Amino acid sequence: MNKEQLTGAELVIRGLEYLNVSTVFGVPGGAILPAYDPLYDSPIRHILARHEQGAGHMAEGYAQSTGELGVVIATSGPGATNLITPLANALMDSTPLLAITGQVASEAIGNDAFQEAYTVGLSMAATKHNYLITDASEIPQVLKEAKYIATSGRPGPVLIDIPKDILNQKSDWVEPGPLDLPGYKPTLEPNPKMIQQAANLIKNSNKPILYVGGGIIHSKANQELFDLATKFNIPVVTTLMGRGAFPDGHDLCLEMPGMHGNYTATTSIQKSDLLIAIGVRFDDRVTANPSFFAQNAKVIHADIDPAEIGKVREAQVPIVGDAKSVMLGLINALGDTKLNTENWINELNSMKNEFPLSYNQNENGPLKVPFVLEELQNLTGEEAIVVSGVGQHQMWISQHWNFTKPNTWLNSGGLGTMGYSLPAAIGAKTAYPEKLVLALDGDGCFQMTCQELITASTENIPVKIVVFNNGNHGMVRQWQKIFYNSKFSASELGHVVPDYVKLAESMGAVGLRMTKKSEVKNVFLEMLKINDKPVLIDCVVDPEDMVFPMVPAGGSNDQIILNEEDLKNL
Amino acid sequence: MSERILSVLVEDKPGVLARVSSTISRRGFNINSLSVGPTHIEGRSKMTIVTELDAVEQVKKQLNKLVNVIKIVELDPEMTIETEVLLLKVSINKDSQTSVIEKASLSGANSVDVGQDYAVFELTGSSKELNKFEDLMKPFGIIEMVRGGRIAIQTNL
Numbered sequence: 120m121n122k123e124q125l126t127g128a129e130l131v132i133r134g135l136e137y138l139n140v141s142t143v144f145g146v147p148g149g150a151i152l153p154a155y156d157p158l159y160d161s162p163i164r165h166i167l168a169r170h171e172q173g174a175g176h177m178a179e180g181y182a183q184s185t186g187e188l189g190v191v192i193a194t195s196g197p198g199a200t201n202l203i204t205p206l207a208n209a210l211m212d213s214t215p216l217l218a219i220t221g222q223v224a225s226e227a228i229g230n231d232a233f234q235e236a237y238t239v240g241l242s243m244a245a246t247k248h249n250y251l252i253t254d255a256s257e258i259p260q261v262l263k264e265a266k267y268i269a270t271s272g273r274p275g276p277v278l279i280d281i282p283k284d285i286l287n288q289k290s291d292w293v294e295p296g297p298l299d300l301p302g303y304k305p306t307l308e309p310n311p312k313m314i315q316q317a318a319n320l321i322k323n324s325n326k327p328i329l330y331v332g333g334g335i336i337h338s339k340a341n342q343e344l345f346d347l348a349t350k351f352n353i354p355v356v357t358t359l360m361g362r363g364a365f366p367d368g369h370d371l372c373l374e375m376p377g378m379h380g381n382y383t384a385t386t387s388i389q390k391s392d393l394l395i396a397i398g399v400r401f402d403d404r405v406t407a408n409p410s411f412f413a414q415n416a417k418v419i420h421a422d423i424d425p426a427e428i429g430k431v432r433e434a435q436v437p438i439v440g441d442a443k444s445v446m447l448g449l450i451n452a453l454g455d456t457k458l459n460t461e462n463w464i465n466e467l468n469s470m471k472n473e474f475p476l477s478y479n480q481n482e483n484g485p486l487k488v489p490f491v492l493e494e495l496q497n498l499t500g501e502e503a504i505v506v507s508g509v510g511q512h513q514m515w516i517s518q519h520w521n522f523t524k525p526n527t528w529l530n531s532g533g534l535g536t537m538g539y540s541l542p543a544a545i546g547a548k549t550a551y552p553e554k555l556v557l558a559l560d561g562d563g564c565f566q567m568t569c570q571e572l573i574t575a576s577t578e579n580i581p582v583k584i585v586v587f588n589n590g591n592h593g594m595v596r597q598w599q600k601i602f603y604n605s606k607f608s609a610s611e612l613g614h615v616v617p618d619y620v621k622l623a624e625s626m627g628a629v630g631l632r633m634t635k636k637s638e639v640k641n642v643f644l645e646m647l648k649i650n651d652k653p654v655l656i657d658c659v660v661d662p663e664d665m666v667f668p669m670v671p672a673g674g675s676n677d678q679i680i681l682n683e684e685d686l687k688n689l
Numbered sequence: 690m691s692e693r694i695l696s697v698l699v700e701d702k703p704g705v706l707a708r709v710s711s712t713i714s715r716r717g718f719n720i721n722s723l724s725v726g727p728t729h730i731e732g733r734s735k736m737t738i739v740t741e742l743d744a745v746e747q748v749k750k751q752l753n754k755l756v757n758v759i760k761i762v763e764l765d766p767e768m769t770i771e772t773e774v775l776l777l778k779v780s781i782n783k784d785s786q787t788s789v790i791e792k793a794s795l796s797g798a799n800s801v802d803v804g805q806d807y808a809v810f811e812l813t814g815s816s817k818e819l820n821k822f823e824d825l826m827k828p829f830g831i832i833e834m835v836r837g838g839r840i841a842i843q844t845n846l
Contacts, residue, residue, distance in 0.1 A: 426750035
C-alpha cells in the first residue's frame with residue numbers, strides 16, 4: 120500500500136482529487152484555512168464566491184446541470200450557517216452535493232469559541248447525512264462514503280465538518296477501501312412482480328397518464344421515458360422538476376400540471392383512470408388538495424425512495440426502484456401490447472386547443488414576461504441552460520419555454536429559494552463554459568444574491584442574466600391582489616433603485632436595458648454578441664401581470680382559475 | 690388508539706439518537722416512548738420506539754432513510770414481551786408506613802431505599818402495571834417518579 124504522511128488538509132484535497140472533483144466553490148475563513156493551502160497547489164479549480172449561500176447554489180447549479188457531484192467549501196460558524204439554505208434546497212430537489220466545513224479545534228468544541236456553530240446539529244435536518252471528523256485518518260474513507268451517499272439512491276447533500284486541529288494533524292494517505300454502510304443499501308432493481316402488476320393495470324387502462332418528475336432526470340432515463348410513452352401512446356405530464364425529461368412540443372407532451380400548470384396537464388390527471396407516477400412525490404403544488412386529486416385514477420407509484428410511496432397518495436402498485444430500470448421493466452412487460460388510447464389523446468388534444476396558454480402583449484404597453492421569453496427563445500433555440508429564480512417569472516418560464524432536453528432547466532422547485540438563479544447559473548456555466556447559460560431572474564430574487572455577479576466577472580464566467588424588473592415581489596403581490604384585497608403589504612421594491620445597468624457595470628459586467636416591445640429583439644441580439652463578460656439586462660416588465668392558470672393552495676384541481684375574469688367568481 | 694412497537698437496530702455512533710429524534714420531530718410523528726441501549730453485538734445499539742398505528746409506516750420509512758439505521762422490525766403485538774422499569778419515591782409517616790409497604794409489596798415492587806419520611810420502590814412490568822402502581826401511591830404523596838421507557842422483544846426470534 121502506498122503510504123505517506125500528509126496533513127488532514129492535504130488528505131481532503133488529495134481525497135477530492137481521488138474522487139475526480141475538478142471544481143469546488145467556496146469562501147475561506149479561519150477554521151478552514153489549512154485546507155486552502157494545499158488547494159492552491161491543486162489542479163482543482165476553486166471559484167471564490169462572495170457569500171457561502173452563493174457558493175452552495177453554484178455547487179448545486181454545477182450538479183444539476185451535469186448530474187454529478189457539486190462541491191462547496193466553507194469555514195466554521197457563519198460560513199457553515201450560510202450554507203444551510205443551499206443544503207436544504209439540495210435536499211428538497213435531490214441534488215448531489217458535498218459540503219466541507221471547517222470547525223473550531225476539537226478541544227474548543229462546545230466552549231462557544233470564536234466562529235463556533237454546531238454545524239452537524241444545524242445541518243442534520245438539511246442533509247441526507249453528515250459527519251464530524253475526529254481523526255485525520257478517517258478523511259479519505261469518509262470522503263468516498265460521502266460521495267457515494269450523495270450521488271446514489273435518491274441523491275442529496277452530505278456535509279463533512281472537520282475541526283481545524285484535525286486539518287493540521289498528520290496521517291497516512293491510505294487509499295479508501297470498500298464501503299461499509301450496513302444501513303444504506305438503496306434498492307435500484309424493481310420487484311418483477313410489481314412490474315407485472317403495473318403492466319396489467321396499464322393494459323387495462325383507457326386514460327393513462329405518465330406523471331413524471333425529477334427522478335427521471337436523476338436517473339438519466341429520458342430515453343426510456345420517451346420509449347415507454349411513444350411505444351404505447353401514453354401522454355406525459357412533466358412536473359416543475361421534470362421539465363425537459365420529455366420533449367415539449369411532442370404530441371404526447373402535456374407539460375406542467377399543478378398550481379400554475381396549464382389547463383390540459385392539470386385536467387388530464389383529474390380525468391385519468393391510471394396515473395403512472397415515476398420519480399415524483401405528489402407535491403402539494405401538483406396535487407392541490409390531495410382529497411380531490413385524480414379521484415378516478417388508480418396509481419402506480421415508482422420511486423427510488425420508499426418513503427415517498429404512500430406518503431401523500433396510496434398506490435395500488437408501489438414500486439421501489441430506479442426510474443430507468445422501472446421503465447425498462449415496464450417496456451419489457453408490456454411487450455407488443457397495443458393500448459387503445461386514441462380517444463383519450465384526441466380528448467386531450469382538443470383540450471389543448473380550447474385552453475392554450477396565452478398572454479397579451481400590447482404594441483406600446485408594458486412588457487409581458489411570456490412575450491420576452493418567447494423572443495429570447497426564438498433567438499437561442501433549445502440548447503441554452505435556463506436557470507430561474509422563484510416566483511412569477513419561474514412559472515412563466517416553465518410554462519412558456521420549450522424544454523426538449525434534460526438538465527437544461529435548473530430551478531429551486533421544492534424549497535423555493537429566492538436568490539438561487541444567478542449563483543446556480545454560474546455553477547452551470549463553470550461546468551459547461553461553451554454553452555449558453557441564461558439566468559432568468561426576478562428583481563426580488565436577484566437582489567438576494569446579486570453580489571455573485573462580481574464572482575462571475577472576476578472568475579471570467581460569462582453568464583447572461585435577465586432581471587425581470589417589475590419593482591415588486593411579484594408572486595406575493597399577486598396573492599395580495601387575489602387573497603388580501605390588494606393590500607400590498609411589504610411587496611413593493613420600486614423600479615428605480617438599484618439602477619441595474621449601473622450595478623452591472625460596477626460589478627464588471629455589461630448592463631443593458633429593455634422597456635418596450637420594439638427594443639426586445641435588438642437588446643437580446645446585443646447580449647448574445649458579448650461572450651467575454653457577464654451581461655445583465657434590466658428588463659422592465661408589467662407589475663400588474665399575474666400568472667394563470669392558477670389553482671389556489673388547498674383548492675381542487677377541478678377548479679382552475681384561467682384568467683383575471685375567473686377571479687370574480689372566487 | 691392502537692400502538693405499534695418498533696425494534697430499531699442502529700450503529701452505535703455519536704449523534705444517532707439525535708438523528709432519530711430529529712427525524713421524528715421534524716416529520717411531526719407521535720411517539721409514546723423511546724428507549725435506547727447497547728446490544729450483545731459490538732458497535733450496535735437497539736432502540737425501542739412506541740408509536741401509533743396510523744403513523745407506523747411513515748416512521749419506519751423515514752427512519753430507514755437514516756444511514757446509521759440498520760434494521761427496523763415492527764413487532765407482532767401477539768408475540769411481544771414488553772417491559773418497563775420505574776423508580777418511585779413516596780412520602781411515609783407513622784400512619785401510612787404499613788399501608789404503603791403492603792401495597793407496594795402486593796404490587797410486586799421492591800423497596801430499594803427507606804428513610805425517616807420516604808421510601809423508594811422499584812417496579813418492573815408492563816406500562817399498565819406501572820400506571821396502576823403510580824395510582825396506588827398517589828394518595829400517599831409521590832415525591833419523585835422516573836420511568837425508563839418501554840423495551841420489547843419478540844418471543845419467537
